[in-house]
Every structure is written in C-alpha cells, then in structure tokens.
Amino acid sequence: MSKINKHIKSTINSISSEVLNGENYSRSDFARSILNYPAMMVPSVQEPIIQKLSEALNTEVSLFDPFTGASNTLVTGMKYGMNVFGQDINPLSILLSQVKTTFYNAEELNELEIRVCNNIQNDKSKKIEISFVNINKWFTKEIQIELSRIYRAIRREVNKDMRKFLWVAMAETIRLTSNDRTSTFKMHMRPIEEINSRQVSALRTFFSVMTKNVKNINDFISILIQNGHIKNGQYIKQAKVVWGDTNSNIKTNQTFNLLVTSPPYGDNQTTVTYGQFSYLPLQWIPVEDIDNNIELEYLKSTQEIDGKSLGGRIKEDIKIIEEKIFEKSNTLKKFVCQFKDNERKKAEKVSRFIYELDNSIDKMMPHMRENSFLAWTIGNRNVNKKVVRNDLILSELFLFRNIDLFTGLERDILSKRMPTKNNFSNTMSKESILIYKKTT
Template sequence: MTELEKLIKNSLQKFLNEDELYYRPNTLEEWENTWDFGKFDPNIYNHGLHQYPARFIPQLVRKIIKTFVSKDASVLDIFSGSGTTLLECKYLGIKNAYGIELNPFAIFMTKTKLQDLDENIAIEEIKKIENKFSDKSYKFSLISFKNIEFWYSKAAISSLSKLFDIISKIVDEKIKDFYLLVLCEISRRTSFLDHGGFKMYRSKIKINNYFEPDVWNEFFKTAQRNFELLKKNNKITGNNKTRQTLIYGDSRIIHSEIPEHSIDLILTSPPYGDSKTTVAYGQYSRLPWQWLSQKDDIIQLDRSLLGGNTKNIDMSILKLSNKLTEQSEEIAKVDNSKRVNDVIAFYTDLYSTLTSANHYIKRGGYFILVTGNRTVKKVYLRTDIIITEFAKTLGYSAEKIYSRNIMNKRMAYKNSPTNEKGKTVHTMMTENIIVLKKL
C-alpha cells in the first residue's frame, strides 16, 4: 500500500458522521473511484447564494480537505473564485483559510458568502425594501454604465436602479451586501443575455418577444431562496472560528499576507485555458459588477487572467515540459504561430502560479489541482501531464491523477477549435484531480 493510500484509508473514519448532503466513502476503493457527485446538490448552504461559471463542487472540496488535513491546518486556494474552498474550510472549522482571486466581483461574492449574518435580521429587511420599492414617490437616480441600454429594457434599468438605491442606503453592511448579492444575480436574469453559453450574447428570443421582466418578483423569489440557504448555513457553522484571509490579487505573484512555507494544503481549480477560448469569467461577471460599482474596468478582466497577454512570448517554458513541446509542434503544423502563442502564453502564466504557490507550501504538504484538458486546433492538450512535468521542476512528486466527469459546471457544450464555420467539437466533459506532494 502506497503512502497516499494509507493516508486515504486512515481518513475514512472522519466521514463516519458526515452531513448527508456530502459524500461518505466507506472504503479506499470507494474513495478513489467516486468523483462525479452527480446525485448531490452543489447549491447547498451558502454555496447556492449566487452562481458562478466552472464552480468547484462542494462535495469534492470537502472530501479532499477532510482527507488531507486536520482542523489545525492552513489551506490555500490560489484561484478562489466564488469561495467554495474557503466556505468549506469554515464549515469544517479549519484553523486558517486563504484565497487569492483577481476578479473583483468574485471577491465580493466570496466575502458575502463567508460573513456571519442572522437570517432573521435579513428577513426583517425585505418588508422595508418592498415598501420603498412600491412607493412611486421614492426619488432615485438611474444607474449608468457602458452599453447598459444594449443589455436592458428601460423599465428594467429603472427598476434595478431603484432597488440598488434602496439597498445601498441600508446601514448594516452585512445586510446590505446580502441584498446586493441578490441584486447581482437578478441583474443577469433580467437582462437580454442569452444564458445558453458562458460569453455575452443577446438572446434573439428575448429581443424578438419584447422581453420585459418582473424585476421585483425576480428579486423577491431569489431573496426567499437565499433566506432558506442562510438558515441552513447558520445551523452548521456553529462556533467555528476559521481565520479567513481573502486576497484581491494575482496568483502569479507572491503575497506577503501568506507566510512562507506555512500552507499544509493548496486546493485549487485553475482556468483550463485562456478566457478567450474557455470560460470567460470577466464576461460572466461584467453586468453584476457594473451594477455594483458603476465602473467598466471589468470589461478588460479576461485580458488580465492566465494567457490573456500574448505579447513578447517566451518560448523557454518549453524546456520544462516535453509534452508541451510536443503538442505545441502539433498545433504549429496547423496554425503557424497565433494559436501556438496563445497556448504558450497560458502555460507560461500557469507555471508562474505554480512557482508562486511553491513559496507558501510546507515540505510534505499537498498541492491538489482540479483541471481539464482542452482541445486546440484538434490537438488534445494534456494539461494534466504538463502540470506534473512543471511540478517536478519545482520539487514535487506526482502522487496520482484521478478523473471525474463534469456534471454541474457552467461550460459550453461545444466550441470551434479550428475557427472554421460550422465545425465544432465537444468541449471538456471530464476533469483531472492531480495530487502533488512537496518533497
């Protein structure tokens, strides 16, 4: 039996009294072979307060944390997204939890999910909001940001602006943020957005049918759903006092808020590729953040994420991975330079995040990445192998790679890797769980 198998087997007792909404492995074989969680609800507790693309599955995160660390550990997610890892650390009472995220809307979402808020106080506020919203004499200013009239009807802009003004005047910051997050969710639902993909397109059906949403009804229904989630959340958090540190910043650089060699487990799901061709986090977050901030800076976010900058490409990264070298040459045979540069830029940035992460993790600590292998110019890129080759240059051993089917993540079902009209292929339908150990 390997060291990893012993660790897993010894952890099984931790799952004996597991919450029924999470996975309970009984044997080593069950632990190793169960990763899909298709029968489990990912929108449990505060995880369900707002949606986010390519979101971590809580059951997967909890399974890994309970297996690999004890409660007095320090856990880090270098791509913390909507905060699944940090929230699970809170539920489990992990001593220290850190997150790094470059998307300002994701930061707001995570902070709101993590805050302690009495559901009764939040519920009391909804009647006050409703009374003010129903008051036709209530004075407010219309919100304005780039292309707002392209994405919303005039009536929707008015109703959303009124709601934003009412919520913004709530004195209690926690209650205010709770309701602003509700507003963020309906800001997408009440727009002309086509929700079939992960990029921003107007729905022809909505446009042709003069889509006019009932903004208050959407707001009220979402608030009611979130009340129920918050009630259940408050029953399980108890007296857990996890120290949460959420860093608004770039995972490619080292952050002083995280002590060197202090982390027992890094658990993260990096982007599967550049935002132009995979998951456009910036586009998904754009409308909610524009309502929150009335700023248009998020429009450029996708260019700031991994692989967003394809200028001054450094080919030296190829020396660190034979698989990346081999597959870059395959792409070059089809497309001389452009797509090769996109691929190299992404993996160069990904290596930078691994290098920075290496600064934080303890010797003997685990680095677990959940990622997918995408297709570029009909070449199936083995990101799992490339990561393990990168990791070896940084002093890690590749303990094991598990595979799971993507059940719940918001991903485009097909894309066009050749950029030829009408030619599409299925996108990533599986993910890999890569287990690395710091030597």
C-alpha cells in the same frame, strides 16, 4: 513510500465514482446556489478530498485557494473548522466569496429581507442610477428603472456586510433579467423579438433570489453552529478573501498546509469567460463595497478581466516565453511544435497560459509549508483539434520543482456549470484531480 503515505493514498483512492462525479450533490450545498457562477467546483466532490487530506495532516489546517472562483473550497473548509484564505482576479468572485465566508445572524437577515422589500416597494422614482456604454442594449428601460430602485434600497443599508449580501442577490437578478443570453458565458444579446416578448421583472426576480439566498445562507450558518465552529457570533478560525492577481503576487504573509484549487483550463478569452459573465453585474456594484485594493480597471471594457487573467496578456516575446516554459514541460513543447502558421499562432496562446500558470505556482510555493498537500482539479482542452494535456503539463511543472504526484483521481463532468455554446465545452467530459505533496 512510507506506510502512512500508502494509507493516505489508499484512503483517497477509495472515494467512489458516484461521489467524484457529483451524482450525490445538491445545488444548495454550502450556499452554492446564491449566484450561478461559471464552472463552479462541486462541493460534494471536493469535500471528501478536503476531509481525507485534513485527517492525513493531523493538525490544524490552513486552506488556500489561489483561484477562488465561487469559493466552494473555502466554504467546505469552514465546515471542518479550517482557517481559509482565497484570492481571485475577478471582483465578482471576491464579492460572492466574501458573502459566503461571512457569518450572518439569521434574525438580522430575515429583518433585512423585510426592510429592503418595503423600501423598494415604496420607491416610485423612475430615475436611472447607472449609465455606461450600451446600457440600452443590455437592459430594457423598465428593467433599468427597477434595478435602480433595488440599487437605491441597497445603498441605504448602513452595514457593509448586509450590502454585500444584497449586491450578490442583485448580481443574480441582473444575470436573469438582462438582455444577455444565459446559455453562454460570453456576452451575446438575445434576439429583439425575444426581448420584446419576454415577461420578466427585476423586482420579482430580486425578491425571489433574496428569499432563496437568505435560506441558503441560514442553512450554512446552521451547519457551522452545529459543528461547533461559531463562538460569540463569529467563526472560530480565520476566513479571509481578497482581490489579487495570483500571477503577480499572493496577498498574504500566511503559510498553509493545504491548497485546493481549480485554475482556468486555458486563457479565459477562449475557455470560460468569467470576466464577460461578470461585466454587467459589476456595472451596478460600487467598487468600495467589494475591495478598495482592487488595482484592475475592470469596467474599462467587456474584455478587461479576461484579458488580465492567465494567458491573456501579451507582454514578453513568445520566443522568450517558449524557451523558458519548454524547458519545464516537454509535453507542452511537443504539442506546440507540431503546428505551423495560423495553427501555431493559436497554440502560442497555450504557451502563454502555461507560462503564467507556472509563474503563479512560483508565487504560491513559498506560502506552502513542508509536508503540505496541493490538490488541483484540472481538465484537458482542445486546440486545433488536438488535446492539450493540461494534466501532464501540470505534473511536469511540479516535477521541475522536485514535487512528485502523490496520487490522482479522474471524474466525469456531470454537474459542473460549463459553457453550452462554446467549442471549449464540446470536448470537456472529464477532469483530473491531481494531488501533490511538498516534502521540502
């Protein structure tokens, strides 16, 4: 290893455990709290890694996150004046990420808040604007009426970026006022007694969330201005977020010298159900205000997004899948082959997930330049009471491509919003941050 690489590795490895564990983070960092999205990467954990890798690159940095989620990596990249690009299969992730990476004028946001509040308060209609299967299960009539008033006020706004900002506030309002439990990402109705006794108002919640979001976005914009990254009312570099299924293609012709991401740790249906979390908010948000290029019928069922995410599809025969993927990962082969019968069926989900993750890596690599860095945050999980070593499997997938592990870090999960009522979370106490370097 060259002296330069040794120095870079030493610098990265010197990051303190307090920083890695997220003990120093604030929930308002980088507009983090404008929507309480599942399993968000903690900005204060990613920032020193992004900062040190960008210094090592010693050139203009173009950062890519192929599983952008809550887009905290992109927002952190913008703080340092990087070009940023992200994509995700979840339309709610795209909406949230578009808002976080858009430059908003502080004065216009403040005026927006006043105008929308007045429009909602002046609306006395009891018409319900949205209808879908089981709407009465998930929302009381009064909440439906109040959400409809919010919906109409948002639709009245001419500027699409302003509407996007308001839809995100409405999405958080829906999370907090629906009959869905907030203790799990899977859709579970609250007990009837609890629903009947709740004192909750969608209007009051929306007004509170909107005020908080205006402040958090303004704080982030102030940081960008202070760091000299805003000129003539625009971010000085490129910042783009699009809907895309990374297992199918990367929706840009750009190339990048830094990839920072955290993929799912298994198929979403048995790990973090991002799709179920997003299903109710997306019922109220027009697709044309997110991305007209969305190809997924994401409102078809509560399972649609998760079912189309990594490992959720059942297309190729499992024997063909395992023949291909076992060649690349002996760790995965050993794990799966120890089981029989029903346990083997459960383990096959791991094979499908890793197969599609590997396929996604194939789509990413042509977009990564020579001498680029790839930082992956990944956790191991349990299946059949045995640990799936996602960290070792990922390194084997890269080694198959002649890409060695540059360095690795480990962090305790102290501040990442993980499911509390899900077997997946019971064993999730640590994550690995694995950094690879593409040299050829």
